[in-house]
Amino acid sequence: MTRPDSSGPPAGSPVDPHGRTVLSSNEIARGLRRIAHEILEHNKGAADLVLLGIPSRGVELAERLALILAEVEGCDPLPVGSLDITMHRDDLRHQPTRSPMRTVIPDCGVDDKIVVLVDDVLYSGRTIRAALDALADLGRPRAVRLAVLVDRGHRELPIRADHVGKNLPTSHSEKVQVRLRGHDGVEDVVRISGGN
């Protein structure tokens, strides 16, 4: 589901000269491992877990988390998929048109499962609100949890993450850019002044 490593950064992911690195690739890996341990502890194992990444970078993170969970738990690869939220956004009328991305639900479905939504950045919470709507169209999980690599604050809705790689207090005027090997060809988290 992710693009190969060798493709290099696509045109949309330039290295920003004003960016400050807040997570290195090692720190991203450590954050994901910690999230995996937290999920297993909270869930008392990997039973009934389904990971759904939110495109675009949430999908690569979900795939990686699924591998770490299986490795730590010594079990078969966990079901992982992707959940497109495009048509459920509440700003459809105000944003440039975005093409829907892929929704891929694992064969086991989501009914009665513990679904972990995975995304790279949590900010206003509107993406996750849309994800909950999109998920409701697909079935009725027993529980839904949220794992994010970076929580930068500034929520506009009553939404919180259950598992966070890094809490990063930011100002409204900043932007947090996550770049992942499979998606961008490089891997780090950068905080950009005046990004919004």
Ligand SMILES: O=P(O)(O)OC[C@H]1O[C@H](OP(=O)(O)OP(=O)(O)O)[C@H](O)[C@@H]1O
């Ligand atoms: O909490 P929110 O205010 O909704 O912001 C968080 C979302 O913003 C980014 O996605 P974006 O819409 O920029 O698309 P991308 O994943 O393609 O970068 C990020 O990947 C999260 O999904």
Ligand SMILES: O=c1cc[nH]c(=O)[nH]1
């Ligand atoms: O800073 C932000 C805000 C929303 N989404 C991001 O990816 N970064």
